[in-house]
Amino acid sequence: MSNHLKNITLRIWRQAGPAAKGNFETHVVDEITDEASFLEMLDILNDKLVTEGKEAVVFDHDCREGICGTCSLMIDGQAHGPQRGTATCQLHMRQFKSNDTITIEPWRASAFPIIKDLMVDRSAFDRIIESGGYITADTGGAPDANLIPISKIVADAAMDSAACIGCGACVAACPNGAANLFTGAKIAHLSRLPQGQAERYSRVEAMVETMDERFGSCTNHGECEAACPKEISIDVIALMNKDFRKAKFSNRKDLARK
């Protein structure tokens, strides 16, 4: 049975462009079914705004099934809203009550400049991936599946990190605007698997240093883990730190041989 929520007040951040000064704008949604997702609620609001000849609220969204990492939104001071392990697109209005006031802000970090309203540019993540978030594979005939034996435990651990959808909630939730959970997840994903070993240490060095140029630093609050829609553990940050240390030492030795 669906219920209807009444009189939802939305305080939405509106900003005309990257350099424009933004402010909160208040809109009231008179009635909405609790089966609507949060983004559907915004769609309905946008329909109303367009009908009234006003400009629709700009927000990022794509797959709407929690796997693409496009949606964002700081909802009532929490990245991806109040439900744990859930991206905004999978958050439903049943998490709210009638007469609630919901505040919606974009991710805020210098690496994530606001494009318009609630949409931010997360290409700083691409810069981190470019610098090492890949494995170099030979071309030629495709190898048989499961040619390289990988233990179940290792495969599961790597998969837990590979679950990262790159939404940026970790950066948004971090009081320091750090990207350690994102970078750590990518590093843990690749360096736990045999395919990732060849570039293991050059990868961690390059990715960490690229991350440093754009993001803040980790002070171990754990807010990123709480905000992550894929519930990636901050254990990956410790793994990244360990590999970074090893990389600095081993790369130093290797360079000395030249």
Added chain:
Amino acid sequence: MAQAVTSQRGPVTGTATHKRKKRPFLLDLYSTAVGKKYVMGITGIAMMGFVLFHMIGNLKMYMGAADLDHYAHFLQTLLYPLAPKGWVLWILRGGLISMLFLHLHAAWSLTRLNRHARPVKYQSKRDYQIANFASRTMRWSGIIVLAFLVWHLLDLTFGVVNSHVGEMITHSGDEESVKSVYASVVHSFDRTPVALFYVVANILLGIHLFHGTWSIFQSLGWNNPRFNTWRRGFATGFAAIVVLGNVSFPIAVMAGIVG
């Protein structure tokens, strides 16, 4: 449609080569945020060792004036006659001063980096889930403990604000006179505001240690399912032991147990 303004976009090649200025090894490590966190952690461990042994040493005051004064004399003449009197102590102090300096410098530059990473704050109230009072106030607890440290050195080490520092006493059975540390401590804590500042600063030190000790494991990459569950317990226990020991001294003096 106008092109979106992006943060400094590097070459989008898929295999962007990473160019960095070559520096000597340690400076290279320290130039990264992760490297600075290593420095925070390692210097933190050194200072944790100091606060623990400082507390344990001071427990001697419960055994009487002669015991505490002899312990202080032992520190002053550490490794004597191999090394001249006071030298080893100053070498240890030099180590601690450099640890403190590195800890402060790393904290200062990481704070600047973090401020830079979010120049525009959230305009609505944040709803923190995990971050606790200790982790949110590391800078403040650290600064207040630093201020206390300055006072503490002026009080009991250099005697600028304590007329009893430097007085000599010959305990019964001794041939030589030693510095009367016990008398300085009692004089210091007989002043109620000083004792209160001491208690407050030590509670803040405990809060700093509660987050810092746990944090070390993450920063130094010591993450292992075998011991992950007791990292928090270790941090709590360590902070509690140091605080309880230290706070007991002014209370003992004010209660007349010591003095």
